[in-house]
Amino acid sequence: MVKLVYFAWVRERIGKSDEEIELPGDVRTVGDLLTHLKTRGEGYELALAVPRAIHVAIDQQHCQHSDPIGNASEIALFPPMTGG
Amino acid sequence: MVKLVYFAWVRERIGKSDEEIELPGDVRTVGDLLTHLKTRGEGYELALAVPRAIHVAIDQQHCQHSDPIGNASEIALFPPMTGG
Amino acid sequence: MTPAPRVKVQTEDFDLQKEIDDLTGANSNIGAVVSFCGLCRDEQGTLDALELEHYPGMAEAEMTRLAEEAIKRWSLDGVSIIHRHGKITPGDNIVLVLTASVHRQAAFEAASFLMDFMKSKAPFWKRELLKDGQIGSWVDAREADDDALERWQ
């Protein structure tokens, strides 16, 4: 089980702020995870339509789409940040 | 008549903070003025021993040693500035 | 001695002079303090407020990482970063970066570095609340902000 957390318009489009899911064995990288999530419904498809617009953090650290998920406990998906 | 004002160690070495003097007709540039002032006594000689260390302002604007004095009403002599 | 970064994520406003006093404290060898305040603009009067969402936990962690990176790169005697979240009205503070050093160049460069990275790496998102009562759109990231990172590579 891994906890997924969503922010800003990713959260709005998916329709929830977090959830726990079981990852299929063939989901090894962040990119794999995004592809997998898109099969979970219309909200996910809409949120993740442009994968390069999605930033991902594993256990609260920024990561690349090519990075392995390893034994992450929390994975966050969000749009480009606009703080500051 | 022109008013001369002195600051920091230039003031201390000359021994006064300001004075009014009559300039000889052959004192045309700031450099000429420095040379002339050195004839006015030991304090002046000491203060102006290294002319390139002396900054000059004519009527409260920085100028070069080669600049003409024109009809300046106030000429200031001081060491390199150390504010900020 | 390496200073510990001071990092806060909060809803309330901050007082700049107090934050500087807290940062410099008993250290009398600081000669330069640079501050950056990021303020909410009114967007030609159309904006009622910004609503700032953040990722609790990661926001503080990322701000600490950025501050530690600045401390590694420059000779600094102190770094503070405060980022507000929640509803922020035009003219109000959003973010504060403070850097303290013996000389001014390190303080200026580190503050500029921190703001460039705060813009692109700190997990905060702005949404516009409009004067006409509508919830406006999420603010788009500026390409200029991504470009700004390149000069620190």
Add this chain to the structure above:
Amino acid sequence: MTPAPRVKVQTEDFDLQKEIDDLTGANSNIGAVVSFCGLCRDEQGTLDALELEHYPGMAEAEMTRLAEEAIKRWSLDGVSIIHRHGKITPGDNIVLVLTASVHRQAAFEAASFLMDFMKSKAPFWKRELLKDGQIGSWVDAREADDDALERWQ
């Protein structure tokens, strides 16, 4: 609209938050405020205070000229410069430069430019008053400060 520079030469200290509030005032299109505070260092505990001499009249005039040059070079919504004179003890403020702009880069660059020129062009001179009661020497100008001007040519 070109902002008028705010320039003050004074013996008393300043409150940074108040100076920022005065500078930004009713303008809600300011997104970035950069401040630089120059502080008196204690020189490894040997310094009792600095005595700052200045050229009244020219100090204000030169600070205004520098601020106007910054306003010409960058898109700014406000510039404040305060320089103190008289006796200043370690840890206390000596100088403040404030720049306000829509975006951060102009505010950072203009503040850095202003401090470089304040160091070398504003007619102020520091003398050390030492802990042992002696009047120390006039502070020497740093060559690094002259070099700093070159990057703005």
